[in-house]
Amino acid sequence: MKKGSKQIIKTAFLARNTERELDTIYKMVKIYCKSNHKTSKVLCSNCQDLFDYAKDRTVNCIFGDDKPECSLCEVHCYKKEKREEIRQIMRFSGPRMIYNHPILAIVHVSRKFTRKFEEKYLKKT
Template identity: 40%
Template sequence: MNATEKKTVGKMIHLYCHAKHGRRHTLCAACTELNEYAQKRLSKCVYGNEKPTCKKCPVHCYTPSMRARIKEVMHYAGPRMLFRSPLLAIIHVFSELRKSPVK
């Protein structure tokens, strides 16, 4: 599994938790749960290193409730990543352009 993807989603959750829950250095319980879940799902991805970005993936491995939560985090944190972690944001954009959906 790509460590950069794990780092990117972790950073997005931290940005979200800081802004929405006022947590500066540690995640709140709900965001910790989401981060652990996302990291575990990324580790167990059936596509391994050939994994497309989640947006393009034909298999949605998150439960509906967790999928809604991560979408909310990504909607908030995605645009802010360019200012907070520009390198991770650029890598994510290029990987989304480069990787096609797995058939």
């Protein structure tokens, strides 16, 4: 396969990963908002602001094509209070994802393991 074709496939794959990561974040914020702020179809304004913030960070990530899951990132570019808010949401919604969105939850966890494995065993050479 030509180098250019590989790059196109890699870019498409990463774009899909970013899209899926944002979808997962949105669903987790929604679970949290529904239970804690008694919303139904749309997010409350605070949760919507937080999701918009996370989306902006993700889309403009400094790692570009090599972006890890934000939860595995060592830089963590979020402001301190936003980071704490999103952590609270992950703690609450993480276990509930397996019932509400099992496939996304499994993909999310498997990506984390893959990344950790790569970092530990493949990138040290």
